Each structure stands twice: as C-alpha cells, then as structure tokens.
Amino acid sequence: MHEMGIIIHLAKTLDQTAQEQNLTKIGSVTLQVGEVSGIVTDLFVECWDYFKKKHEVLKDSVLKLETIPAVTWCNNCKTNYETVKYGKTCPHCGSGETWLVKGNECVIKEIEAE
Amino acid sequence: MRTIKLNASVTASNDLDAQALRSRMKEKGVLLVNIMSSAGSGKTTLLSKVITDLKDTKIAVLEADIESCVDAEHIESLGAKAIQVHTSGMCHMDAGMTAAAVEAIKADNVDLMFLENVGNLICPAEYDTGSSLNVMILSVPEGDDKPLKYPLMFSKSDALVISKMDTLSYFTFDLDKCVSRVKALNPDIKIFPVSAKTGEGMDEFEKYLKACLKDWRA
Numbered sequence: 001m002h003e004m005g006i007i008i009h010l011a012k013t014l015d016q017t018a019q020e021q022n023l024t025k026i027g028s029v030t031l032q033v034g035e036v037s038g039i040v041t042d043l044f045v046e047c048w049d050y051f052k053k054k055h056e057v058l059k060d061s062v063l064k065l066e067t068i069p070a071v072t073w074c075n076n077c078k079t080n081y082e083t084v085k086y087g088k089t090c091p092h093c094g095s096g097e098t099w100l101v102k103g104n105e106c107v108i109k110e111i112e113a114e
Numbered sequence: 115m116r117t118i119k120l121n122a123s124v125t126a127s128n129d130l131d132a133q134a135l136r137s138r139m140k141e142k143g144v145l146l147v148n149i150m151s152s153a154g155s156g157k158t159t160l161l162s163k164v165i166t167d168l169k170d171t172k173i174a175v176l177e178a179d180i181e182s183c184v185d186a187e188h189i190e191s192l193g194a195k196a197i198q199v200h201t202s203g204m205c206h207m208d209a210g211m212t213a214a215a216v217e218a219i220k221a222d223n224v225d226l227m228f229l230e231n232v233g234n235l236i237c238p239a240e241y242d243t244g245s246s247l248n249v250m251i252l253s254v255p256e257g258d259d260k261p262l263k264y265p266l267m268f269s270k271s272d273a274l275v276i277s278k279m280d281t282l283s284y285f286t287f288d289l290d291k292c293v294s295r296v297k298a299l300n301p302d303i304k305i306f307p308v309s310a311k312t313g314e315g316m317d318e319f320e321k322y323l324k325a326c327l328k329d330w331r332a
C-alpha cells in the first residue's frame with residue numbers, strides 16, 4: 001500500500017532528525033500534501049496512528065495535514081490554472097502543452113518537539 | 115515544546131540511501147538499471163532476451179515481487195545471477211531495500227545489474243532506488259493513452275521501451291501519437307519499440323544499454 005510506504009520513510013526521516021537534534025519527544029508533525037500527490041489523507045492518518053507506536057520519540061505525536069493546491073502552467077498562453085478543475089488541457093487556450101508546477105509534493109513543513 | 119522548521123521531503127531518508135548506493139555502484143563500476151512498468155508488460159521476457167543476446171556482458175537481476183519466486187528462477191535458468199526480493203505487500207522498491215538486495219546477491223564482476231521493480235505505474239516512479247538508469251516499459255496492449263494517465267513515470271524515465279510490437283495489428287495502438295505524448299512530458303527520453311518475441315528493435319535497445327554502461331564507467 002502506498003500510504004504505508006510514505007509513512008515508513010516519514011518515520012525514518014523524523015527519527016534521524018530527532019537523533020541529530022537531540023530531541024526526546026515529537027509532539028506534532030505538520031505535513032504539506034499536494035492536491036494531486038495521490039495520498040489518501042484519511043488512510044494516511046490511520047496508518048500514522050498505527051505506525052508511530054513503533055518509534056519512541058513519535059509515539060505521542062499528532063499528524064497535522066495541510067493541503068497544497070495543484071497548479072498547472074500553460075506554456076502556450078503563459079498562464080497558470082487550477083489543475084484539479086481543468087486537468088491537462090488549458091482552459092484559456094485549449095493547449096495541451098501544459099505541466100504541473102505545484103501539487104504533487106509531500107513535504108514535512110515543521111515539527112513541535114522537545 | 116519548540117517548533118522546528120524542516121521543509122524536508124518525506125522521503126529525505128530514502129534520498130540519502132539512494133545517493134549512498136549510487137556512489138557504491140559507481141566505485142564498483144556496476145550500472146544499476148531500474149525497470150518499471152505495470153504487471154505483465156514484459157519485464158522478465160525483455161530481460162531474458164537481453165541476457166541471451168549480450169553474452170559478453172555479465173548481468174545480474176534483482177527481482178522485486180510481492181510474492182513468488184518464478185521470475186528469479188527463470189532468470190537463473192538462463193545463466194545470469196538473480197535474487198528474489200519480497201516486498202511484503204509494498205507497492206515499490208525503495209533505496210534501502212535495493213541496497214539490501216545488492217548486498218545479498220553477492221555477484222562479482224557484474225557489468226549490468228537490473229532491478230525488476232514491482233509491476234505498477236504509480237508508486238515506483240516516486241522513489242529513488244539508487245539506480246543510475248531508469249527504463250520504463252509500456253506494452254502495446256496497454257494502450258497509447260497511458261502517458262496521459264500516468265505522467266510521472268514517463269517524465270522520470272531515461273528510456274521507454276514499447277514492448278510487444280509484434281501484437282500491433284491486434285490493437286488500436288497509435289505509435290506516433292504515443293511517442294508525441296511521451297515527448298511532450300519528457301523531451302529527452304529515448305524510445306525503443308521492440309518485440310522480445312521476434313527480436314525486432316532489440317539490437318538498438320541493447321546498444322543503448324552498452325553505451326550507458328560505457329558512459330557510467332568513463
């Protein structure tokens with residue numbers, strides 16, 4: 001399952017951060033999730049609640065999710081548009097020469113820790 | 115509690131593992147080739163053909179599968195070293211799993227090492243495995259619209275093999291349309307229409323692999 005794979009990496013990355021910065025407890029993790037990253041957020045939170053127990057520093061942490069809206073750039077008329085609404089085809093000029101500029105990512109924005 | 119800004123990729127730990135594996139492969143002079151495609155597109159058949167054709171190149175194969183060992187057994191029967199990696203339900207290989215498989219296969223003096231990734235067009239594209247060449251396969255029966263539906267893998271691959279070309283007349287697969295859709299996503303990608311069954315186009319693909327190996331060792 002895709003969500004579980006991401007969680008495993010997230011936990012590993014946070015474990016490393018905790019070691020580097022001598023943290024004993026992470027209280028919250030804020031994750032920015034792109035609208036078209038393919039991550040199912042409900043499933044993601046469930047996976048997290050299950051998996052965090054395996055890591056001492058993470059076991060009491062809360063996962064906070066923020067959505068990053070997806071934006072596509074049209075190279076023909078040089079404008080941005082909303083990806084989720086219009087997909088691959090530019091709503092201004094009908095061109096298909098478009099690419100995603102934002103919305104596919106999954107970034108750890110910040111953590112609260114001690 | 116204090117707030118610590120990270121702005122790190124969730125897969126930051128994977129990216130580090132991948133970088134480490136790449137430098138190790140560079141030292142050893144082994145080119146690690148990540149093969150991605152959906153299930154049944156012809157990965158094992160293509161690799162079998164490459165192994166039989168390239169007698170002067172030492173090849174090893176890491177077979178990632180959710181279950182079973184049939185692919186690895188088949189590759190070994192052709193005389194190449196192979197290892198089966200069970201991903202225990204995971205939909206992709208990551209760099210840590212790949213590094214462990216590279217360690218476990220214990221193959222010496224290898225030139226090309228292939229990683230047959232899990233059959234799936236989405237997840238494998240999102241993880242750096244530590245490979246230095248990413249090849250994706252799209253088979254004719256899957257259809258020419260796949261670049262529109264799964265753009266990420268097409269945009270991250272160095273080469274695209276269009277497989278099962280011998281079946282072209284049975285399907286409505288527009289090769290030119292497919293090529294232009296792929297090039298729109300990734301202008302630098304190399305495209306090889308082949309049939310592992312008839313051998314059509316295999317020569318160009320094998321030459322490409324050899325050229326990549328030479329560049330990697332330069």
Ligand SMILES: Nc1nc2c(ncn2[C@@H]2O[C@H](COP(=O)(O)OP(=O)(O)OP(=O)(O)O)[C@@H](O)[C@H]2O)c(=O)[nH]1
Nearest residue numbers: 152153154155156157158159160233278309310311
């Ligand atoms: N006609 C034709 N059939 C092919 C060709 N290549 C593979 N096949 C057939 O396609 C089927 C799947 O091939 P595999 O090589 O096992 O595909 P795979 O991608 O390794 O499959 P998984 O490992 O299960 O994801 C087999 O029945 C092959 O015989 C080809 O070039 N032409």
Ligand SMILES: [Mg+2]
Nearest residue numbers: 157158185230
């Ligand atoms: Mg196979």
Ligand SMILES: [Zn+2]
Nearest residue numbers: 074077090093
């Ligand atoms: Zn436009």
